[in-house]
Amino acid sequence: MSIEKEAIKYVIKYLRKKGFDVGDVSRKRGYNGYDLLAQKKRKKPVRIEVKGCTRPWGIPDPYITEFDNQKSLVADFMYVVYFLGNSRPALYIIPRKAFKPEFIKPKCGYRISSRFKNEQNLKKYKQIP
DSSP states (O other), X not given: OOHHHHHHHHHHHHHHHTTOEEEEOTTSTTOTTOSXXXXXXXXXXXXXXXXXXXXXXXXXXXXXXXXOXXXXXXXXXXXXEEOOTTSXXXXXXXXXXXXXXXGEEESSSEEEOTTTSSHHHHXXXXXXX
């Protein structure tokens, strides 16, 4: 199974434990820019982009559809799951507003700058599963 698929599976399980109904829309038309649609009863749906990574503080480069022309994340949150050696996966939940335009670099798509991908910036988003 690919790291991306493992990460999506991990996040779906995490969200269901938190009481969300979760739909995997990563391969469906009309849902460009995010992988999951999560919703609690009578609440607004939350759009989630999922990234899986095997390098500490790495975030795989987003596809061009995942950020808009103003360098704003299309999803409401980016969930990054780190699979590091034999450790338990570590989940970081990063809100759209954390991605300042100066952290997003065009590359026939977008790249999250290494100025953002470090412990100092990411540690506040770590969730304890």
